[in-house]
Amino acid sequence: MTATHSIPRTRTAEVYLDNNATTPVLPVAAAAAMQCMQQQFGNPSSSHATGIKAKATLEQARSLARQLIGAGKGRILFTSGATEGIQSSVVSAMLALREQHRGGPATLLLYGATEHKAVPESLKHWNSVLQLNATVVAIPVDENGQLNLAFIHQHAPAAGLICTMIANNETGITQPLAELESCIRQANPTVYWLVDCVQALGKMALSLAETTIDYAPFSGHKLYAPKGIGFLYVRPTAPYQPFITGGGQEGGLRSGTENLPGIAALGAVLTELQRTDGDVFQAEAMLWQYRAELLAALRYVFPELVLNSDKPFIVATTLNFSVPGFYSKDIMDLFDAAGIRISSGSACSSKVPSSFVLDAMGLAPWRSQGAIRLSFGPAMTPAECSLACNAISTLKAVVNRHCLVVTDATPTLEIHASGLLQLKHEDSCSYLLIDADSAKAIVIDPVPALLNRIVNIIQGRQLTLLALIDTHQHITEHSASKLLRQALHFEPVNCDSFGWPLATEQLTLGRYQLTRLSTPGHCSNAISILLQRQQQVLAVFVGDLILPGGIGRTDLADGSASQLQQSILQLAQQITADTLLLSSHDYGQRFATTLGLAQQESQLFAKLLAAEPVAQWQRELNAQTAALQQASHYYCGLVEVAPTDASRLIDKAEITALLVQQPALQVVDVREPHEQTAGPLAGYLPATIKVLELPLSKFCDALINQQLDPTRPLMLVCRSGNRSLLACKVLRRFGFNSVYNLSGGMAMLA
The missing domain is CATH 3.60.15.10 (Ribonuclease Z/Hydroxyacylglutathione hydrolase-like)
Incomplete structure (x- = not known):
């Protein structure tokens, strides 16, 4: 265990590389939402001038959406996001099947094995609620994430609904839409077809009217608009039953007063996306260049890195990789300490998380359990890419110093x-x-x-x-x-x-x-x-x-x-x-x-x-x-589980007061050494606070050597508050009475 931290109190700048989860709101979108709330706040259903202006904003955004996805005569209705679009499409298709007296185990509901969980969960839920009692079946994929067309061709004749996605949220893997459509329609010309297009908008050209896709949901917050806004494309001949009824908004297809600020913000994003002379959204060639630079930085830190998805099956903006010997959490903790936000894209579990997407692709367990998703958006700037590459590259010294990878560097015993x-x-x-x-x-x-x-x-x-x-x-x-x-x-x-x-x-x-x-x-x-x-x-x-x-x-x-x-x-x-x-x-x-x-x-x-x-x-x-x-x-x-806990949780605002009340308070950083080096806790606290670095892996050593005073109050801190709470429980169990846990951890200090 070291003494107090001597590194200058500088805070790591945040580098956000988790755009497939959500994106920051574009300044023009935020401005459009604010203007709408303050100046164009009318109800689009009102007939007076203020309402007419609001209606114009709404319809302008709808027109932009129609043009960008090539909707033709298809219907565009605004939703709260992709999940609502998926639900309402599934319900509409299933109600139509029920009216056709189609159901029972012989009727299949097919979905890609790597679909977002919103799709299979929606299928299972509404299949039960509507008592369709159809058989829900996953379409297998190969090691490249490509849907098994032979399986589709074999099972499509019995299918009432087929759900696929154009680009996967974890791997960025795309499906050959024309080939997929040909396979589906040759086997079953009338089957309903839902295609999740959430990760496609802004990354590839779309012409939905030229396809036989029946339903296509989109989400605003995956493309620089606020959360809580999205839209759904419905083919002119596809059945649609209102999921929400009431005042008859959206042509009676989706009642409830529209989220006009969200729609205005989405419209601003779509306007920028449509511009050919704009500098917000980058050309596809530039996105591939960003990907190459980010991959080079990752390989510099982790020479043995293995890509879980690659050309020619992907969009440029997603990097999914694993590193031998590392679990997802290991890399996430390291990157998060350095201010780099990435994700594992894995299902949560009390055991080691495993990516169901990579499992479905048949990849080795170590790749699934170690999968990391790095995703950037189509509006990334060259400066942002350079900042991200530099931040990643600086981690090479950290992983070498702490033996996360073996090098020829002279060891420094720590x-x-x-x-x-x-x-x-x-x-x-x-x-x-x-x-x-x-x-x-x-x-x-x-x-x-x-x-x-x-x-x-x-x-x-x-x-x-x-x-x-x-x-x-x-x-x-x-x-x-x-x-x-x-x-x-x-x-x-x-x-x-x-x-x-x-x-x-x-x-x-x-x-x-x-x-x-x-x-x-x-x-x-x-x-x-x-x-x-x-x-x-x-x-x-x-x-x-x-x-x-x-x-x-x-x-x-x-x-x-x-x-x-x-x-x-x-x-x-x-x-x-x-x-x-x-x-x-x-x-x-x-x-x-x-x-x-x-x-x-x-x-x-x-x-x-x-x-x-x-x-x-x-x-x-x-x-x-x-x-x-x-x-x-x-x-x-x-x-046998015994009830133990921290003395209490404290938040950021209470730290100063707690120090006044208990001047002997010792702040303990329980993260692992590589996290402490990548992002020192001292940079997030007042200069008067001294930080003791005691990783969880050294807790038993500290107990053996009596390196913590049971009579001294302790405030434990980690990245998210989970490990420090665990440490509080351990210390309370060993007789430490005054142990506090910083609620939310360093994430709340940033």
Whole structure:
């Protein structure tokens, strides 16, 4: 852990590269909305002069939309956005099918497997609500994201509605519209066809009237207009039932007073888009040039970068990539700390997020779990592109310095390269114990998903691996250690099956000594490793013997409840109630435990530690075992959740007052070191505030070395407020009473 931050308090400029999610509002659009609200505020349905002017603004925007998408005689109605357009189109098509007495399992509702979730969710919802009871089927795609035309040709005759998209929001992949149309219409001339055009406007020419597309939704906020405005194209012959009825606005197709400021702003954007002599929207050739420059900057930082979508299947404005050894969150945290806004485009999960789009394309899991979407808009300027490329390029020094990638650079041992490092993947934990003075390290319980990170740290810091040890071995081979040995070319001689050197009772690493203790129970081959300094036990690596909040399961082939109890009792004789216990799994996100905490949090553990006969707690253990066996995810033990939290949340405005009330308050940055380097917290706080950098991966090290004072008030900060809240819970659990969490994290300080 370092002392206070010494970097000057300068704040990183924001570089926004997430335009597929939303865009900033163009100045001319904002001005048009403001003028409309203040000077042209009339109701377009009113017959007086003020209303007539408002109506003119509305119809001018409609005319512009009609021209830009080549709508011909098709209907254009304003909506709140693409989701409403999708919903109303789906409902209209399904009502028409119901009137035609088409429904039931034999009728298909087809959609592209990589469609925006609004499409399949709408199909499923309204299919149920309207009791059409049709069969909803995903159209598969190939590795380039292209729809399977043979599948469409085979299934289209039975389809009542087909939904596709012209450009994908995650990958930028486009579909060959003419070829797709030919395939659909040859198989079924009358099937209703919805095409999501949200990501197409402003990036490619459209002539919808020349196609047989029935419905095409558009969204304003994806093209520099405000949120809450969009429009829908409806083919003249396509059925349409009003989704919202009432006053009869929009020719009776969409009731409710129109969002005139939003429409005026959208009209201003469409005006700029239509201009051939304008300087707002860039020519397609310039967009491809931007893409090449941004990709070059990314490859400079991540030489092993792999594109998940590429020419000739994409629009220029989307870069979707993965980097071997990185999950999406790793890169997002790094970029966000540097003020670069990107996205993963992945589905949220308590586990590692995975992109359903890339999964549908059949790409490798590491690419799906590591996918990053960088998207810029067609109004990007050369100066903005240059700023973005420079901001990305500066991260090369950060990733090299913190061994996120292996380089030939001379290593600089820092906070995370000394002492105990707890690396976590989902609910699994690996430990890396490093002695900076001798440049030696010991790895305990490596996890397959963390091997690349461990290799980068050891090779990047030029560390000598002293030992690679597992705390337990199930009947199946423990492959992670084998893979790590191969990756590091580490072939120790005269070691037992755990990786412990034979004829050696004690391992010495700098100031630390490690000894082992046989602790079977979770499985027959298990040890605990005692970490000592000056003959004092600081912590114990207990594998799955004891978990933060529970105990290891014993229902495996080589498990034993009685042995588990004896191992816990044996361990308890060698440590104190406050000795830190480090497990190989952390299902409750508690980082570590102690005998004292384990007794408080688990009645079952308390019975084991009290040496109660197995018969008195076997039933409770069996109930837990049954629950574990029914779980969809494999767990090595059952954890009982205890209620813990921060003292309270504080916001940005309260910081100064809190410092006056508690002058001893210590601000702690719990982000990882590469984030701290890329975007120092000190630049977002008053100069009088000193920041202590303590990444979550070093929390156990800090607890072991008593580097935080339980009596001193702490304010924890991270990027979004989530990790700092987790850290608050951990510290509260270990007796820290005054811990505050900055609500919203650094995002609210920016």
